[in-house]
Amino acid sequence: MDLAPTPEQQAVQSQARRFLAAELTRERLAAFDREPAGHDAAFWRDVAALGWFGFGLPEACGGQGASILDVGLLLEECGRAVAPHGVFAAIGGALAVDTLASTAQKRVWLPALAAGQRHATIAVAERHAVNDPRAFATVLSRRGNGLVLRGAKWCVPQAVTADVFLVVARYRRGGCAVLVPADTPGVSVRPLGTLGKDRQSVVAFDGVTLPAGALCGRPAAVWSRWERLRRRLAMLLCAEMVGGPRRRSR
Amino acid sequence: MTVKHVCEREQFGARLGTFQAVQQMTAVMAIDLEAARHVTRHALWRLAEGLPADREIAIAKAWTGRAYRNVSVLAHQLHGGAGYVVEHPLHRHSLRAQEAELLFGSSEEWLTELADGIRLGRGES
Numbered sequence: 037m038d039l040a041p042t043p044e045q046q047a048v049q050s051q052a053r054r055f056l057a058a059e060l061t062r063e064r065l066a067a068f069d070r071e072p073a074g075h076d077a078a079f080w081r082d083v084a085a086l087g088w089f090g091f092g093l094p095e096a097c098g099g100q101g102a103s104i105l106d107v108g109l110l111l112e113e114c115g116r117a118v119a120p121h122g123v124f125a126a127i128g129g130a131l132a133v134d135t136l137a138s139t140a141q142k143r144v145w146l147p148a149l150a151a152g153q154r155h156a157t158i159a160v161a162e163r164h165a166v167n168d169p170r171a172f173a174t175v176l177s178r179r180g181n182g183l184v185l186r187g188a189k190w191c192v193p194q195a196v197t198a199d200v201f202l203v204v205a206r207y208r209r210g211g212c213a214v215l216v217p218a219d220t221p222g223v224s225v226r227p228l229g230t231l232g233k234d235r236q237s238v239v240a241f242d243g244v245t246l247p248a249g250a251l252c253g254r255p256a257a258v259w260s261r262w263e264r265l266r267r268r269l270a271m272l273l274c275a276e277m278v279g280g281p282r283r284r285s286r
Numbered sequence: 287m288t289v290k291h292v293c294e295r296e297q298f299g300a301r302l303g304t305f306q307a308v309q310q311m312t313a314v315m316a317i318d319l320e321a322a323r324h325v326t327r328h329a330l331w332r333l334a335e336g337l338p339a340d341r342e343i344a345i346a347k348a349w350t351g352r353a354y355r356n357v358s359v360l361a362h363q364l365h366g367g368a369g370y371v372v373e374h375p376l377h378r379h380s381l382r383a384q385e386a387e388l389l390f391g392s393s394e395e396w397l398t399e400l401a402d403g404i405r406l407g408r409g410e411s
Contacts, residue, residue, distance in 0.1 A: 065378070105331055267343045270389075271330050273347075277353075280358075280379050
């Protein structure tokens, strides 16, 4: 096992380090604190142009096909510079769509997510959180040829800027995942004050009507896939954390 | 950032870094961080190679969450008043450490998962 970064990985890291050090000045970070999104549009465009949002996505949908280790090394740099939370949320949201969504959904969403033109986020946690889909109070049911989603998800990262929510809900006696565009009637976002400088919200689904195609694959397979994805996201978060204490003074 | 601070800042007529207690604290920080970096890269490497990694992930998330929090607490102690000021970037790290330790399962949850794995005889992968 060789854990030393390759020259290619070092190049990605040093480019990211230079970019973030130049952009994220003290004044800029203080200005971001006052933005509802936690960043501004110019920063988002610049990050998108660097290809970070599609870095770990398949090349066939506009990504760069980087491994999870490569994405982790990039996130180390984000942690070092305490980059806005939206970057991690968007990278994680796009990976979640790539892991859980149906082929048809991926065709629609992944190119835009990879380019940073659209932003997906994950809505799983609930107020009375138990990590078991059978205990979820957010429930998907069938109505005619379509679906209805009722309930609320808590602590949804970066919901204020999300174009689509990947919701893990209860379906019959197990779990399921659905993709819900943020502008669907019945969807509402309420920002949640948190201790950190992250942007979390409560996202409520008030009898939201969805087409059958909103379902991400077979519900029976979703929970084990989500658990695998949660482990991958936890590791990417670890990579970001590892970067934090490596900060150098300017 | 903290090492540079204790090498420059003078208190009690000497640079902070010349006090053994301060050196000890920075050594603890360095050890926490190096271990976190190793377990994290190890788990990511196993995932990238398609190898079983559940055990390594549990170790990495449990350790790294605590390490980042410990390191930021010690950094606050060593930076003193300067670290209390929001113009200083330290508070951004300590807030993120608080949040990241809880996200995707807290250190306690991952330690429980690790202990269950050991109890059920899932040894080294």
